Each structure stands twice: as C-alpha cells, then as structure tokens.
Amino acid sequence: MALQVYTASLLKEGLVAYLSLKDGVPSWTADIREATADTADRLDSLKAAAESAEQDNIVVAPYVIDVLETENGWKAATKREQIRAEGPSFALPQDSSTAHRSDESRRAA
Amino acid sequence: MYQYSEQDHQLLLERVEQFRGQVQRRLSGQLSEDEFKQQRLRNGLYLQLHAYMLRVAIPYGLLSAEQMRTLAHIARKYDKGYGHFSTRQNIQYNWPQLEDVPDILDDLAAVEMHAIQTSGNCIRNTTSDPLAGVARDEIEDPRPYCELIRQWSTFHPEFNFLPRKFKIAVSGAIGDRAAVAVHDIGLRLVEGPEGENGFEIYVGGGLGRTPMIGKLIRPFLPKEDMLTYLEAILRVYNQLGRRDNLYKARIKILVHETGEEKFRELVEEEWQKIKATGLYLREQDVERIKGFFKDPDYETLPDTDAEFENQLLSNPEFARWADKNIELHKQSGYRVVYLSLKSANQPPGDVTADQMDAVADLADKYSLGQIRTTHRQNLVLSDVKLQDLPALWQELKALDLATPNYNHVTDIISCPGLDYCALATARSIPISKAITDRFDDYDFVNDLGDVSINISGCINACGHHHVANIGILGVNKKGEEVYQLTLGGSAREDASIGKIIGPAFDADQIVDAIGDVLNVYLENREEPEETFLATYRRLGQDPFKERLYG
Ligand code: HEM
Ligand code: SF4
Numbered sequence: 001m002a003l004q005v006y007t008a009s010l011l012k013e014g015l016v017a018y019l020s021l022k023d024g025v026p027s028w029t030a031d032i033r034e035a036t037a038d039t040a041d042r043l044d045s046l047k048a049a050a051e052s053a054e055q056d057n058i059v060v061a062p063y064v065i066d067v068l069e070t071e072n073g074w075k076a077a078t079k080r081e082q083i084r085a086e087g088p089s090f091a092l093p094q095d096s097s098t099a100h101r102s103d104e105s106r107r108a109a
Numbered sequence: 110m111y112q113y114s115e116q117d118h119q120l121l122l123e124r125v126e127q128f129r130g131q132v133q134r135r136l137s138g139q140l141s142e143d144e145f146k147q148q149r150l151r152n153g154l155y156l157q158l159h160a161y162m163l164r165v166a167i168p169y170g171l172l173s174a175e176q177m178r179t180l181a182h183i184a185r186k187y188d189k190g191y192g193h194f195s196t197r198q199n200i201q202y203n204w205p206q207l208e209d210v211p212d213i214l215d216d217l218a219a220v221e222m223h224a225i226q227t228s229g230n231c232i233r234n235t236t237s238d239p240l241a242g243v244a245r246d247e248i249e250d251p252r253p254y255c256e257l258i259r260q261w262s263t264f265h266p267e268f269n270f271l272p273r274k275f276k277i278a279v280s281g282a283i284g285d286r287a288a289v290a291v292h293d294i295g296l297r298l299v300e301g302p303e304g305e306n307g308f309e310i311y312v313g314g315g316l317g318r319t320p321m322i323g324k325l326i327r328p329f330l331p332k333e334d335m336l337t338y339l340e341a342i343l344r345v346y347n348q349l350g351r352r353d354n355l356y357k358a359r360i361k362i363l364v365h366e367t368g369e370e371k372f373r374e375l376v377e378e379e380w381q382k383i384k385a386t387g388l389y390l391r392e393q394d395v396e397r398i399k400g401f402f403k404d405p406d407y408e409t410l411p412d413t414d415a416e417f418e419n420q421l422l423s424n425p426e427f428a429r430w431a432d433k434n435i436e437l438h439k440q441s442g443y444r445v446v447y448l449s450l451k452s453a454n455q456p457p458g459d460v461t462a463d464q465m466d467a468v469a470d471l472a473d474k475y476s477l478g479q480i481r482t483t484h485r486q487n488l489v490l491s492d493v494k495l496q497d498l499p500a501l502w503q504e505l506k507a508l509d510l511a512t513p514n515y516n517h518v519t520d521i522i523s524c525p526g527l528d529y530c531a532l533a534t535a536r537s538i539p540i541s542k543a544i545t546d547r548f549d550d551y552d553f554v555n556d557l558g559d560v561s562i563n564i565s566g567c568i569n570a571c572g573h574h575h576v577a578n579i580g581i582l583g584v585n586k587k588g589e590e591v592y593q594l595t596l597g598g599s600a601r602e603d604a605s606i607g608k609i610i611g612p613a614f615d616a617d618q619i620v621d622a623i624g625d626v627l628n629v630y631l632e633n634r635e636e637p638e639e640t641f642l643a644t645y646r647r648l649g650q651d652p653f654k655e656r657l658y659g
Contacts, residue, residue: 092189
C-alpha cells in the first residue's frame with residue numbers, strides 16, 4: 001500500500017508545509033523529508049492532527065499525497081507535488097543586489 | 110495619464126482598510142477560509158501552488174515611472190525581488206505573505222493602483238493597445254474610452270456577481286495589438302459612414318476549453334452610446350448566462366447557444382430601454398477624460414538623425430535591435446521602443462525589481478516618464494527621440510532588455526504553468542526556455558520573420574496557445590507532461606483559432622517538433638515575405654503533419 005503524508009499551505013505565509021507527528025506532537029515543516037508518512041489505512045492520527053491545524057488556523061486546505069521512499073527520505077510521487085515540494089524547476093529571477101526575503105522564511109513554521 | 114479624484118483616493122483607502130480588517134479576522138480565526146476566500150479573491154489574492162499570488166491591475170497597460178518604482182519596491186520588500194507581467198496587462202507577485210498584503214495594497218493606493226476586480230466573477234481590467242496615442246495606424250486614441258469603462262465597471266453593483274469573469278479590450282487602430290477578438294467584449298474604433306468614429310462591437314470571444322472568436326454584433330455604435338450598450342450586453346449576460354455549469358458560464362457559450370442573431374436582438378431590446386439613461390456619454394464628459402490623455406508637447410524634429418543612421422550602418426548589433434524592437438511613431442523624430450522581456454535568462458514576462466527601477470529611470474530620461482505593458486508580455490517606451498535611441502539601447506542591453514526578437518520566434522507568451530499554478534497540468538516556462546535556447550541564432554530568427562509561439566500549462570489557456578501561429582498546450586498523460594501542438598492561430602485583426610496537428614509530444618521531443626514545423630515553413634514559403642501564418646493558411650496542415658508524424 002502506498003505511503004502518504006499530509007500537506008497544506010500555511011495560512012500566514014501561504015507556503016507549502018508537511019505534517020510531522022512525533023510522539024503525538026504535531027508540527028508543520030517545509031521539508032517533505034521530515035514529514036510523517038503512513039499507509040492509507042493508518043492515517044487516522046495524522047488526519048486528526050491535520051484537521052485540528054486547519055481549525056486552529058495554522059494551515060489551509062490539508063490533503064494527502066502519495067510519497068515514495070528514496071535514499072534521501074520521502075519524495076512526492078507526482079510531478080505536481082514534486083514541484084510543490086521543491087519550488088519552481090528553474091532559478092528564480094534575481095538581482096545581484098537584492099536582499100529580498102530569503103528562503104529562511106520558508107521554515108518559519 | 111488619468112489622475113484620481115479625491116473621491117477615488119478615499120474609496121481606495123477605505124477598501125484597503127476593509128481588507129486589512131478581513132485579513133486580521135482571518136489570521137485570528139474569526140473568519141473561516143471559506144468566508145475569507147471570497148474576500149481575498151475580490152482583492153486579487155489567490156492561493157497558488159507554493160504561496161499566495163497577488164494580481165495587480167495596470168489599467169489599459171499604462172504606468173507612470175513612479176508607479177513602476179512602487180511595483181519594484183513591492184517586489185523587493187514583500188516578495189522575492191521580481192514580478193510577472195501577464196497577457197492582460199496585470200502584474201502578478203508570486204510570494205507575498207498574507208499579513209503583508211494590506212501594506213502592499215496601501216503602497217499601491219499611494220500611486221493610484223490596486224488589485225480590485227483582478228479575480229472573481231466580475232469585470233476585469235480593461236486592456237488596450239500598448240501603442241495607444243502614438244501608433245501611426247491609429248484611428249483614435251482608445252485610452253479615454255478604456256478609462257470611461259474602468260470608471261463604469263469598477264464597483265458596478267449590478268455586475269459584481271456575474272455568472273463568470275468578464276474581460277473587455279479596446280483598440281483604436283487598424284492593427285489589433287490587444288487581442289480584441291478573444292475577449293468577452295472587444296471594441297474597435299472604426300470610421301463610420303459619415304466620417305464619424307464609432308465602435309465595432311465583438312462579443313463572445315474567449316479561450317479556455319472552448320476557444321471562440323468574438324462575433325461582430327454591431328458594426329457601428331456611436332461613441333456616446335458606448336456605456337449604455339455595454340450595460341445592455343452585461344445585463345443580458347447577467348440574466349441569461351449559465352450559472353449551473355462552470356464550463357458553460359462565459360458569455361461565449363451564451364452567444365453560441367442563443368445564436369448570434371437572437372443574442373443581438375436581446376441586446377438591442379435591452380439597449381432601447383436604457384439608451385437614454387445617465388450612462389449616455391455627453392460630449393463634455395468625454396472631453397474631460399480626453400483631457401487626461403492629451404498629446405505631450407512633442408518637439409518638432411526631423412524624421413532622421415545622423416547619429417542614429419551612423420549607428421545603423423556601423424554597429425550591426427544596434428541595427429538588429431533597431432530592426433526588430435523599434436516601431437514608427439505618429440510624431441516625426443520619435444519612435445516607439447519595445448523592451449523585450451524574453452531573454453534566455455528569465456521566464457517570459459518576468460522582471461526583477463532592479464530592472465523595474467531602471468526602466469522607470471529610462472522612462473523619465475528618454476520617454477516622458479511613462480511605460481506601457483503589452484499583451485505579448487513585454488514593455489514599451491512610447492515616446493523616444495530618434496537621437497536618443499543609441500544611448501537607450503546601450504542601457505537596455507546592460508539590463509538584458511534588448512533581445513532583438515519582438516514578434517519573432519523567441520518572443521514567447523507563456524503562462525506560469527506547473528511551476529507556479531495550482532491548476533496546471535504541465536510546465537510551460539521550461540519549454541519556453543528550451544525553445545529560446547534552441548533558436549538563439551539571430552540570423553535564423555530574422556529569417557523566420559513574424560511568427561508567434563504561445564504556451565499554456567493547462568486547458569484554461571492563460572498562455573493564449575489557441576491564438577498563436579504555433580501553440581503549445583501542456584497536458585498530463587498518465588503522470589507525464591506531454592505537449593500538444595496547434596497551428597494556424599492568430600490574435601490579431603485576422604484572428605483565428607489554431608488546430609491541433611496530431612498526437613502530443615513528450616517534453617524532450619517538443620522543441621524538435623517546433624524545429625520541424627519551422628523548417629516546413631522555410632522550405633515551402635513562396636518568398637521570404639510570406640509569413641509563417643500565410644504559408645500555413647495556403648498549405649493547410651498536411652505538409653506539417655507529414656513531417657511531424659510521417
Ligand atoms: C496562476 C494563477 C492563475 C489562475 C488560477 C488562472 C485561472 C484561469 C482560469 C480558470 C481560466 C479559464 C477561464 C474560463 O475559461 O472561464 C483562465 C483563463 C485566462 N487567464 Fe488565467 N489564471 C492564472 C494566471 C494567469 C496569467 C499569469 C495570465 C497571463 C499570462 C492569465 C490570463 C488569462 C487569460 C488571458 C485567459 C484566457 C482568456 C479567457 O478568459 O478566455 N491568467 N485563467
Ligand atoms: S493556463 Fe492553466 S497552468 Fe497556465 S496559468 Fe492558466 S490556469 Fe495556470
């Protein structure tokens with residue numbers, strides 16, 4: 001049975017996040033490799049944590065995605081979710097001088 | 110340029126404050142996402158694949174240098190240092206955070222800009238010819254009419270919840286540079302039987318999954334009836350447009366299902382009722398708006414310049430750029446300059462904050478402080494003196510805004526596709542990049558001449574692939590991104606919808622397929638002046654099909 005993780009958008013930042021559940025404590029991470037994965041028949045606790053994060057206005061519209069196990073941890077199964085996990089598939093336009101928001105803020109949650 | 114009244118300013122500030130309250134209530138949990146979604150969409154804020162996306166309207170594509178600097182400031186302060194100019198003369202920011210959006214809207218309001226009605230089922234930003242007011246082939250400047258439509262459609266209470274989104278474009282020239290034929294309503298200024306200008310009215314154009322060319326429902330409408338007639342069309346649509354099926358909700362479907370003749374009758378009937386109401390345009394009202402778009406004080410200059418001519422002869426690189434990216438101006442001694450946003454280094458339509466600031470400075474220095482955005486996702490400096498062109502070119506080159514490719518094969522329209530868009534089925538930007546990299550030889554590009562390639566990442570067709578000479582549609586086939594080719598579309602005055610040529614190509618085959626299509630053209634054109642489109646229309650699909658699949 002395929003492994004799945006919960007993903008959503010962070011309400012405040014809008015950024016992509018994945019649910020991690022360690023010892024029953026939920027947190028949302030930008031790194032899909034840190035997500036907690038399980039098979040579809042054992043998703044209850046993840047589902048409950050995702051729904052309560054939505055109710056608590058931490059995330060928007062959580063849903064499950066299939067992941068594959070690789071040497072480096074979980075990898076999203078579809079192209080869409082891979083791009084969601086990794087960002088646009090090319091270097092973003094950038095000025096040499098610009099001190100715009102760094103990717104640090106992606107980890108804000 | 111139009112300047113806001115005190116009342117306009119007030120209205121905008123109130124709207125920003127209202128949205129600030131809504132954002133706060135959402136963040137504190139008083140509003141659910143379902144409740145908030147409607148409100149954020151009313152303010153141009155989407156939630157996309159990676160982040161929020163804010164769409165800001167640029168009314169009829171006209172920007173002051175100061176407005177451009179504000180767009181740069183927003184990109185730098187609240188986003189990742191760039192923005193994306195869209196085919197409908199909007200700019201999109203891909204990474205704003207929710208809590209910052211009210212501040213962004215405040216900054217925009219300070220320069221008379223906003224994101225109102227840039228999404229949702231309402232009348233969107235009215236778009237126009239980027240050469241309005243300066244084109245040699247212009248019958249009349251469309252901008253005052255765009256502004257009248259903007260004022261009429263903004264916060265129009267009756268048309269705030271239409272069956273679906275509604276897009277209007279206005280052109281005042283013989284050449285159509287605003288894709289009028291693929292808008293819900295397209296208006297073209299034409300000379301009437303008595304020498305008086307009026308409008309041709311096209312209704313029911315659109316792209317998406319059911320692409321259609323607008324139908325001419327009125328060959329001549331006196332200008333003073335413009336708003337009453339638009340109101341009549343919108344009323345018929347608002348009453349009869351389908352709300353039961355999202356895919357059938359656009360006016361194009363209503364016109365199609367009702368039949369052109371019957372639809373025309375319905376509009377005329379409605380129009381008779383409201384023809385003489387307050388929307389009837391009095392001469393003084395039109396004159397007042399026209400006052401904002403008066404010609405600047407052009408200098409009296411000869412239409413030649415020694416240094417310009419000298420550069421053309423002695424500097425091949427300059428000559429190439431001048432040949433491709435400069436257009437004649439109605440005023441002697443001036444030229445229109447296209448700033449290409451289609452270099453190999455950035456996605457089509459993307460501009461960094463530093464580039465925006467620099468363009469604002471160049472506009473001040475060389476072009477009377479104004480910038481226009483185009484349907485093909487480029488920028489325009491509309492009033493450059495012939496004598497300034499060499500210096501301007503040097504500066505544009507340093508900014509990577511001088512790729513000599515306007516209306517040529519690498520001047521690609523591309524939607525954000527799967528790299529940004531939550532609705533996408535395939536990527537489009539990497540395909541545009543691969544095409545641009547492949548066809549980087551100037552002589553080849555030059556030899557191909559006038560040809561358009563447009564790419565969309567799904568059937569919604571934001572990248573206008575249906576109306577490209579060569580259209581590319583990315584689709585998802587069993588998890589793989591594959592690309593369908595359509596040939597023979599045009600978004601100009603000879604508008605047509607392209608036809609799918611055959612089965613889709615894999616991502617690593619599509620550039621070769623484009624190469625094949627271009628070669629069939631080169632081998633079969635009757636003379637170098639015969640464009641790709643003309644050759645295709647003469648020959649039909651067969652020789653292209655044969656090469657691609659034979
Ligand atoms: C990334 C966020 C975007 C979303 C969610 C989105 C959504 C859509 C949808 C659903 C349609 C189909 C409408 C219909 O057929 O009823 C559409 C069409 C269109 N969009 Fe977008 N779009 C996005 C970005 C863009 C961009 C970047 C552009 C400009 C480059 C654009 C311009 C257009 C145009 C010109 C059309 C086709 C014309 C028509 O309305 O028939 N959109 N869009
Ligand atoms: S065409 Fe599709 S993929 Fe491209 S921007 Fe529009 S909705 Fe997104």
